[in-house]
Amino acid sequence: xxxxxxxxxxxxxxxxxxxxxxxxxxxxxxxxxxxxxxxxxxxxxxxxxxxxxxxxxxxxxxxxxxxxxxxxxxxxxxxxxxxxxxxxxxxxxxxxxxxxxxxxxxxxxxxxxxxxxxxxxxxxxxxxxxxxxxxxxxxxxxxxxxxxxxxxxx
Amino acid sequence: xxxxxxxxxxxxxxxxxxxxxxxxxxxxxxxxxxxxxxxxxxxxxxxxxxxxxxxxxxxxxxxxxxxxxxxxxxxxxxxxxxx
Numbered sequence: 001x002x003x004x005x006x007x008x009x010x011x012x013x014x015x016x017x018x019x020x021x022x023x024x025x026x027x028x029x030x031x032x033x034x035x036x037x038x039x040x041x042x043x044x045x046x047x048x049x050x051x052x053x054x055x056x057x058x059x060x061x062x063x064x065x066x067x068x069x070x071x072x073x074x075x076x077x078x079x080x081x082x083x084x085x086x087x088x089x090x091x092x093x094x095x096x097x098x099x100x101x102x103x104x105x106x107x108x109x110x111x112x113x114x115x116x117x118x119x120x121x122x123x124x125x126x127x128x129x130x131x132x133x134x135x136x137x138x139x140x141x142x143x144x145x146x147x148x149x150x151x152x153x154x
Numbered sequence: 155x156x157x158x159x160x161x162x163x164x165x166x167x168x169x170x171x172x173x174x175x176x177x178x179x180x181x182x183x184x185x186x187x188x189x190x191x192x193x194x195x196x197x198x199x200x201x202x203x204x205x206x207x208x209x210x211x212x213x214x215x216x217x218x219x220x221x222x223x224x225x226x227x228x229x230x231x232x233x234x235x236x237x
Contacts, residue, residue, distance in 0.1 A: 122236025139233035
């Protein structure tokens with residue numbers, strides 16, 4: 001199983017991505033997914049700007065996806081992470097995992113999101129509704145804690 | 155050696171990338187940071203709190219004690235906030 005990793009500025013279609021994982025197959029019994037969206041933080045933001053490290057972003061997401069594929073018996077895995085200016089309500093990230101039974105697909109999806117937050121080289125900057133450029137979003141300790149609960153580090 | 159900077163590290167340093175020839179004796183990521191800090195105010199500001207700065211060597215996360223032997227591209231950036 002080769003994970004599909006895409007780092008792109010364009011939007012994506014979650015339903016189409018999930019359908020593609022199971023299309024033409026009869027061995028898959030579960031497809032789990034997570035979609036991350038841009039929030040407006042109660043009207044405060046006009047957009048989030050996502051800076052990324054081209055080359056390393058693809059490599060690091062592929063490493064984490066490969067680790068998920070080693071830990072769980074997955075039959076398919078797609079990870080898409082966008083960069084650039086993303087407006088409230090728009091999609092930022094997709095993780096979709098397929099397996100015979102639900103547990104590996106659900107666990108791998110959660111694992112991927114925890115690790116993407118702390119290891120994938122992306123940085124969010126706020127654009128304010130007032131038209132001003134806002135601050136860089138600070139990393140959360142809660143995200144480090146979420147990643148560290150998966151026994152062995154990636 | 156190529157250096158690349160991202161997010162507020164890039165802004166503080168004042169450039170996205172540069173080529174440098176560190177002096178002999180600079181063998182680790184931490185030693186490179188110490189040398190960079192001596193190169194001017196922007197660098198000193200960017201690296202003032204070394205504990206929060208993350209590094210990567212040739213697209214792989216690297217700790218401060220990681221060797222620069224054979225490194226082609228070294229990146230410095232704040233903690234990541236993707237996902």
